[in-house]
Amino acid sequence: MSSTRTTPPSRAGTGRSVRRPGDRVFAGTAKGAGILILVILAGVAAFLVVEAVPALTAPAEEIPGDGGLASYVAPLVFGTLLAAVIALLVATPLAVAIALFIGYYAPRRLAQGLGYLVDLLAAIPSIVYGFWGIFWLAPKLVPLFEWLERTLGFIPLFAGPASTTGRTMLTTGLVLAVMILPIVSAISREVFLQVPSLHREAALALGATRWEMIRMAVLPYGRSGVIGGSMLGLGRALGETMAVAIVLSVSGGITFNLISSGNPSTIAANIALEFPESSGIDINTLIASGLALFVITLAVNVLARAIVNRRAEFSGAN
Amino acid sequence: MAKRIDVSDLNIYYGNFLAVENVNVSIEPRSITALIGPSGCGKSTFLRSINRMHEVVPGGRVEGKIVMDGQDLYGADVDPVDVRRQIGMVFQRPNPFPTMSIYENVAAGIRLNNKKMRKSDLDDLVERSLRGANLWNEVKDRLNRPGAGLSGGQQQRLCIARAIAVEPDVLLMDEPASALDPISTLAIEDLMADLKERFTIVIVTHNMQQAARVSEQTGFFNLSGVGQPGRLIEFNPTEKIFSNPDQKATEDYISGRFG
Amino acid sequence: MTQTSTAPAPPGSSAPAPRRGERTRRLPTWAPWAAFLGVAAVVGALWPVLDLNAALFVLYTVVLGTLAVYLLTRAVEGSRRATDRLVTCLVVSAFGLAMVPLVSLVWEVVSRGAARLDGEFFTSSLVGIVGEGGGAYHAIMGTLIITALTTLLSVPIGLMTAIFLVEYARGRLKRAITFLVDVMTGIPSIVAGLFAYALFAIFLGPGIRLGVMGAVALSVLMIPVVVRSAEEVLKLVPNELREASYALGVPKWRTIVKVVIPTSIAGLGTGVTLAIARVVGETAPLLITLGITNATNLDAFDGRMATLPVYAYYQLTQPGVPPQFATDRAWTAALVLIILVMGLNVVARLISRFFAPKTGR
Numbered sequence: 041m042s043s044t045r046t047t048p049p050s051r052a053g054t055g056r057s058v059r060r061p062g063d064r065v066f067a068g069t070a071k072g073a074g075i076l077i078l079v080i081l082a083g084v085a086a087f088l089v090v091e092a093v094p095a096l097t098a099p100a101e102e103i104p105g106d107g108g109l110a111s112y113v114a115p116l117v118f119g120t121l122l123a124a125v126i127a128l129l130v131a132t133p134l135a136v137a138i139a140l141f142i143g144y145y146a147p148r149r150l151a152q153g154l155g156y157l158v159d160l161l162a163a164i165p166s167i168v169y170g171f172w173g174i175f176w177l178a179p180k181l182v183p184l185f186e187w188l189e190r191t192l193g194f195i196p197l198f199a200g201p202a203s204t205t206g207r208t209m210l211t212t213g214l215v216l217a218v219m220i221l222p223i224v225s226a227i228s229r230e231v232f233l234q235v236p237s238l239h240r241e242a243a244l245a246l247g248a249t250r251w252e253m254i255r256m257a258v259l260p261y262g263r264s265g266v267i268g269g270s271m272l273g274l275g276r277a278l279g280e281t282m283a284v285a286i287v288l289s290v291s292g293g294i295t296f297n298l299i300s301s302g303n304p305s306t307i308a309a310n311i312a313l314e315f316p317e318s319s320g321i322d323i324n325t326l327i328a329s330g331l332a333l334f335v336i337t338l339a340v341n342v343l344a345r346a347i348v349n350r351r352a353e354f355s356g357a358n
Numbered sequence: 359m360a361k362r363i364d365v366s367d368l369n370i371y372y373g374n375f376l377a378v379e380n381v382n383v384s385i386e387p388r389s390i391t392a393l394i395g396p397s398g399c400g401k402s403t404f405l406r407s408i409n410r411m412h413e414v415v416p417g418g419r420v421e422g423k424i425v426m427d428g429q430d431l432y433g434a435d436v437d438p439v440d441v442r443r444q445i446g447m448v449f450q451r452p453n454p455f456p457t458m459s460i461y462e463n464v465a466a467g468i469r470l471n472n473k474k475m476r477k478s479d480l481d482d483l484v485e486r487s488l489r490g491a492n493l494w495n496e497v498k499d500r501l502n503r504p505g506a507g508l509s510g511g512q513q514q515r516l517c518i519a520r521a522i523a524v525e526p527d528v529l530l531m532d533e534p535a536s537a538l539d540p541i542s543t544l545a546i547e548d549l550m551a552d553l554k555e556r557f558t559i560v561i562v563t564h565n566m567q568q569a570a571r572v573s574e575q576t577g578f579f580n581l582s583g584v585g586q587p588g589r590l591i592e593f594n595p596t597e598k599i600f601s602n603p604d605q606k607a608t609e610d611y612i613s614g615r616f617g
Numbered sequence: 618m619t620q621t622s623t624a625p626a627p628p629g630s631s632a633p634a635p636r637r638g639e640r641t642r643r644l645p646t647w648a649p650w651a652a653f654l655g656v657a658a659v660v661g662a663l664w665p666v667l668d669l670n671a672a673l674f675v676l677y678t679v680v681l682g683t684l685a686v687y688l689l690t691r692a693v694e695g696s697r698r699a700t701d702r703l704v705t706c707l708v709v710s711a712f713g714l715a716m717v718p719l720v721s722l723v724w725e726v727v728s729r730g731a732a733r734l735d736g737e738f739f740t741s742s743l744v745g746i747v748g749e750g751g752g753a754y755h756a757i758m759g760t761l762i763i764t765a766l767t768t769l770l771s772v773p774i775g776l777m778t779a780i781f782l783v784e785y786a787r788g789r790l791k792r793a794i795t796f797l798v799d800v801m802t803g804i805p806s807i808v809a810g811l812f813a814y815a816l817f818a819i820f821l822g823p824g825i826r827l828g829v830m831g832a833v834a835l836s837v838l839m840i841p842v843v844v845r846s847a848e849e850v851l852k853l854v855p856n857e858l859r860e861a862s863y864a865l866g867v868p869k870w871r872t873i874v875k876v877v878i879p880t881s882i883a884g885l886g887t888g889v890t891l892a893i894a895r896v897v898g899e900t901a902p903l904l905i906t907l908g909i910t911n912a913t914n915l916d917a918f919d920g921r922m923a924t925l926p927v928y929a930y931y932q933l934t935q936p937g938v939p940p941q942f943a944t945d946r947a948w949t950a951a952l953v954l955i956i957l958v959m960g961l962n963v964v965a966r967l968i969s970r971f972f973a974p975k976t977g978r
Contacts, residue, residue: 060868060870062868062870062871063868063869063870065870066869066870066873066874067781067785067869067870069777070777070778070780070781070784070785071781071785071786072777073773073774073775073776073777073778073780073781074777074778074781074782074786074790074794075794076774076778077774077778077794077797077798077801077840077841077844078793078794078797080801080837080840081797081800081801083812083816084804084808084809084812084837087812087815087816087819088808088811088812088815090815090819091811091814091815091818091819133711134711134714134715137707137708137711137712138708138711138712138715140708141708141709141711141712142712145705145708145709146712154712157716157719158712158715160719160959160962161715161718161719163894163895163958163959163962164722164898164955164958165897165898165899165900165926165951165954165955165958166806166898166899166900166901167898167900167926167929167930167951167954168722168726168898168951168954168955169722170930171725171726171929171933171947171948171951172718172721172722172725172726175725175729176721176722176725177718180672218715218718221715225715249697249698249700249701250701250704250705251700251701251703251704251705252697252701254704272803275803276803278805279803279804279805279806279807279808280805281805281806281807281900281901282900282901282904282926282930285901286930286933286934308805308807308901311807311811311901311905312807312900312901312904312905315904315905316904316905316908316909319823319824320823323823326811327811327814327815330807330808330811333805333807333808334804334805334808337803337804337805337808338800338803340803341799341800341802341803342800344803345796345799345800
């Protein structure tokens, strides 16, 4: 009768002993679906690599532009990063302000509806943003570009000559900023809402104004969430295709001039523009550039998720 | 129908954590056995191990033996699903299926298991179970309304009707009245007195008066400290537990000195 | 002024305690509004002098109005409250600024797209059309077919993955899949298109264009969205319901199929609808996997297919001569696309409102 903790009986019930066929089949199917996700992601990488290899091994003069793969891809990578960084710089402060507005300034009863309005921006297809960018935004920005060239022309960014169509890198960045605004503001809103009300009330009880409460309690708490959210936005902006393909006027290589009509293209837009008319080694070159885009966005997203998830663990512990 | 349960040398684990240690007890058929004790002492864990619900929690496992009328519930070839069909359970909070009507809730044990049954037989079963749970007169006119629309006490009786509709041998009740008002509690206690004619009933309760009122046998669980496993300190006829317990700890608990 | 006073202490070292007189000096609630109105009036009066347009008028009013409110508050209530008001103005303007693209975009698309929103647009293709007339019947059908195929591919995989994550998986595999689903959400749509192209090109030869390729590409984008939303919804199903079902002797898989999924069906429907809304407007992957055609092709396993977004793209960028008619068709296609996406969003919300189980708790 004495209990012996160290020697478990041989037929200890672990729940694994008997399983019904139905359970086994269903659990197996579910597991299969989960593993299929891993396979798809691995497949994306693998197939891109396989199709990119001919371009990676081809002699330099067969690559479009005759300068080899690196000199073909470099301006594209530069353009991709430049457009995305402009978008990020514009969108992040706006998104944080919008998240604060919806979370702490807007009347409670309206807040949800206003949040829905911002989310609507995410629902609009990217091609429609392209239409809007080239027909509405670009012409309206031309006077601004001319003014920038006149008054700030000594800064290389605004050296000009100002584009007469408005289809510049800056316009593209602004369109991308609008497109990533919803995701950055949604994630910021989420982390701001997680700020313990105890912190906020403590600040208010000290006699803080609303802004002081936000600065003391909300912003420090939500900072890593905002960073993670804006990096997710960066990932979106890097991979955005159609809006850029339509809005950006492409010619020439690497330049920091944001308001002229000579701009480097982005990887994604370049694929969309060139792919339909390409064949042979050109296709492989485009796929190789797509592989570069995949790697860049993967790195950005992994980093962003790591930051956002770390935030989630903190808030769970609090 | 009611069956006898013999538990011997039972250790219950969550992963590597030993939650309940060395339980030896015999539960009599056609009677109510109450399990009492302070919070976290393992009485619910023990209850859930009787119908192998304990394994639903990740890492949940047991060592030792639970035998029901000669059948080893933890035998190598025993399907936990079959065990649960013989040993029904009623939970602390009423949990009718929100997507189902009152009728469908009672018939859930049949329907979810895809058992074929004639409509008239199923109607009879539903009525019989609802009568058995003292709910028939209150709901017979609205069997097709959602089960979640009933009051808390009615919902709990609906859950009892649902449990007895699959005609188990044993009924486990995990603090079935703790979320209910006194009148609903009384209704549940009266119902238990009826049900013990047909079932072996094991009930976990925080309420000592309830244990004293309804049960024939009472087991007292306790633990010596946080992180220590719970133990069955004393198992005796209810009268003896409440008048002249063998153990000092039992007396302390019952007289309200702790817990 | 003794230390034993029971009145609440003023904010310690962070700001000097305001004196009695200062504390009571507050602007009336209408003052900021009045300041803005005043600035608007002044700027309006200067309209001819400054050669303004509507956008500049609003810009000047907001900037100068904010400045006026700040200075006014600073003079009357002190710098802390002035900063507070300033931030309030900034935050409200930020939201207003974000609404500019939304409103102008919808206005632009509706006003330009309405011209060709006629019967012919929905009933005829572009076969034999040069210049005026023609429609997008073939592209609309293509979009419906591709979207249906994508849904057919994505929902089972996505739902089963979500079930695996919520009901079965634990430990390392669960973390790995969750993480990779997150990563998959960030795959650029053009890369998904390249993947589908590469996959089919390896087996069927280069230069291939098929409807089903587009569905595969869109599935890569849709599956993670379905997984995430289904996961959230399945997690909301109370464990008590699962246990109630287990206690009735119902096997786990039947519990999932007959209790968990019916309980969360509204949320699942909403999630799937929103996922469809997300991929229905995708252009880039279809551009490189389906191409475009002027004729109606309803067979996703044979040759090029037109779809609405790609149709809109080519009508805009390669309009022919004169460009007006194709450009009109492009805008109407964009309008139909927006209506489709918004419609799906509304449907999603209706599903979650009307099909939610009546818990009554």
